[in-house]
């Protein structure tokens with residue numbers, strides 16, 4: 001498919017037809033995604049394709065537990081799991097989620113409820129010893145290491161388009177990473193980066209809600225003049 005179209009229309013899809021996803025298609029997707037960049041070209045990613053219904057069911061329960069926490073924080077008006085947040089309000093929301101469980105303030109939603117039945121479920125892991133976490137010594141939350149695995153995850157999403165597949169990158173199950181790792185027999189060196197659901201979509205999202213270029217690009221400094229040529233190009 002055309003690159004610009006893929007970049008502009010690869011939104012999150014959580015609603016799938018029952019049609020299965022061929023292993024051949026998954027292999028092609030992974031074979032294209034493997035060309036993603038990583039710091040020092042270390043390619044620390046590993047992938048588990050989860051097929052066993054019992055394992056999927058365990059993953060679903062883990063997903064749902066995290067999702068209840070996410071929803072409780074959202075209901076409290078927080079940005080869920082933001083490294084900088086109102087910690088008292090967050091603790092309160094998390095306490096509510098653990099008390100009420102899956103029947104937290106807002107309903108769970110079909111996707112979380114049926115997470116075990118998504119047509120294809122890929123767990124993206126990463127070898128922490130292979131990450132170029134150049135911000136690890138700074139006095140702030142670190143995220144540069146993720147840049148050595150999330151381009152790969154995004155390449156999976158883009159490569160899936162070529163197969164007529166859609167899906168969503170999810171991370172909420174990482175809230176219960178120890179349980180997830182136990183379930184999937186993951187060793188200590190690996191961390192869970194994402195769970196990717198893929199399938200044949202019930203509908204095709206086209207117009208994604210995103211900021212305009214002049215809302216996030218300035219010249220020479222933060223708060224500087226907007227990069228207006230780019231702005232015109234984005235409309």
Ligand SMILES: Cc1cc2nc3c(=O)[nH]c(=O)nc-3n(C[C@H](O)[C@H](O)[C@H](O)COP(=O)(O)O)c2cc1C
Pocket residue numbers: 010011012013014111168169170171172173205208209
């Ligand atoms: C790092 C990351 C983590 C995400 N985690 C979840 C998740 O746990 N569950 C979920 O349903 N969606 C998850 N999403 C999907 C986002 O909610 C989605 O990309 C965003 O809301 C934009 O949606 P849109 O493409 O429909 O506009 C995640 C996306 C990213 C990039």
